[in-house]
Amino acid sequence: MATASFNMQSVFAAPSGVLTTRNIRNTNQLFFKRNAPVGVRCMAQGDPIKEDPSVPSTSTSATPPQMPQSPPPPVSKPKVSTKFGDLLAFSGPAPERINGRLAMVGFVAAIAVELSKGENVFAQISDGGVGWFLGTTALLTLASMVPLFKGIRAEAKSKGFMTSDAELWNGRFAMLGLVALAFTEYVTGGTLV
Numbered sequence: 001m002a003t004a005s006f007n008m009q010s011v012f013a014a015p016s017g018v019l020t021t022r023n024i025r026n027t028n029q030l031f032f033k034r035n036a037p038v039g040v041r042c043m044a045q046g047d048p049i050k051e052d053p054s055v056p057s058t059s060t061s062a063t064p065p066q067m068p069q070s071p072p073p074p075v076s077k078p079k080v081s082t083k084f085g086d087l088l089a090f091s092g093p094a095p096e097r098i099n100g101r102l103a104m105v106g107f108v109a110a111i112a113v114e115l116s117k118g119e120n121v122f123a124q125i126s127d128g129g130v131g132w133f134l135g136t137t138a139l140l141t142l143a144s145m146v147p148l149f150k151g152i153r154a155e156a157k158s159k160g161f162m163t164s165d166a167e168l169w170n171g172r173f174a175m176l177g178l179v180a181l182a183f184t185e186y187v188t189g190g191t192l193v
Helices: 002-013 021-031 093-115 120-148 164-188
Strands: none
Touching: 093 120, 093 164, 120 164
């Protein structure tokens, strides 16, 4: 590639195709001129920069003209959607948070009942646990959706030790813990504790 470029430069620079070191030197001076004034202009969409009449468009000085610095526009928060479909979409704010909250309550309840009555998860579900599960699901889903419909996100209200990220991670671990508890009790055929 470099050889082809060198040959093309030498053909154009040499008179009648004769290649000499003088022609190569002239070609390098022509193409690789140092300290040439180069101007770069950046124009944003929708906000063209107006030319300053006091600054000439082609400058022969080595230093570029200094443009006045304007402060950046204030960063506005993106408007959050409060549509039911957007909230419960796969990547929406509600599904993982609701499932995590349900898993946290379910894991603690399963361990508590297991310690008090000695029943495994499957026995708890068959002994009236479905009604408790459905009631808790409806209550936590409604309580989680009300702030989302108002446009309030958990990230906006989290400060200090109990952040929204901590809640998400606790919910993820509770989901894994509940599945691991049920799987372990299924394999062993008894209670874990």
